Amino acid sequence: MTTYAQPAAANYHTPPVHGQQRQRGYRICDQCHTPETPSLKFRLCGGCMTTQYCSQDCQREHWPGHKAICQHMASQISKVALTTGSSPSSDEHLAKNLRKFTSAYTSLLGWAGFQALQLKRIPANVRQNALLIDLSYHNHVESHRRTYIRDPLVTADIQRREERCRHSGGIGTLVVIIQCGGVSQVMPVEVDPPAKITWDTREDWASVLAHFVESGRTDFKPISTTSRG
Template identity: 55%
Template sequence: MAAVAYAHPSPAHQLGKQARGVRLCDTCGAVETPGLQRFRMCGGCMITQYCSPDCQKRHWPSHKAICQHTTSMMTASKQQDASAEESMAKALRKFCSGHQNLLSWAVFQALQLRRVPGNIRQYALHVELSYRNHPDASRRMTVSSTRLIPLSYIASRDPLVAQDIKRREERCRANGGIGAAVILIQCGELSQVMPAECDAPSRIPWDTREDWANILERYVEAGRTDFKPITTTSRGVIYG
């Protein structure tokens, strides 16, 4: 089981008129400003992001263990079947990086956190992917199935990942959130874990959607990375 990502719903009370679902710097918590500042990704795990080289350097001592753990597991998988596994590993990393907003929204809906916030401490969302050799690199993954699994299953399989999830959960709660909603993304023998740090449901204006699994499948199938949650207000429907 490999990497841990950081995807925060970035609620309206923090971002004002900015688009929700943007990224946060894993060191200082700065919010990425679409169109003005693009955060840099960690070159190892290709998931954790930073607002500046300085923040990346300062975070390295604490990020080093989980980052090297991810890299070593990906390298081991590549050695089993150099061509096929390498392509699949790259596609999985690209999938996790490109669909952070979609996945964090999907786990919020799947766990029904609007109605039952306590589910965040009991369950995780398991997304099973299939790999295909599509000419469009953004469409090489498709969603085979989605289901809820016990959160304890993930924690028991990899202590290092469990430790990183706990760190992010504690940080989120210290900032007024309810914790980290966990997504296990699996393709064949490869897997990655993404905790999506969630604010209090009362402060997240996203509409509740029962068709979240279909929406997830459609966006992934089309290779679209422009997903924005839907919010219905007295002024109409807002995307993002």
């Protein structure tokens, strides 16, 4: 196993900070493509918790095209309730918490997906694989693994992001799937060219992910491990 001279995060060994700000990383408005800045805070769609907007106006304008994927996710929750025999309210509660989890850990999950799929070395993996993170109340020996997306509506949304990312010079859209019980949440991450990524590849991404999630920390800040500093 590779031994590193420094941890993957600048704040890895610091204690959790109460009232910390969520680290969402780089985002662009799904309607007008405006980048997020410290003075321009984005809002997430309350339905999917993955689509982001710079204003309510953009959210309203984008709704006709976004409506299908939002309603589809709601219907999937209902199907899970019928299949497992659990109550719709309990599944909706789980789905809501899963969306909140995905939103809070966007930066960390995107970093872990980049490392797990080895996108620094093999950028083409972004179009062939996805990272599946299985959350449960018990230890799971296969909690981090790769899988494929087969849902046509979800695939179409990812393809839209893929085309936008590649048009702007990125390598494509990384897909991270977070699931717990019978409910899942898909998190698409538009990835810049590897040359623009300041941190290098890490094989300890799973333990770093577990460290921050298990301690309830959403302040993950990756540091550079390249000669560029």
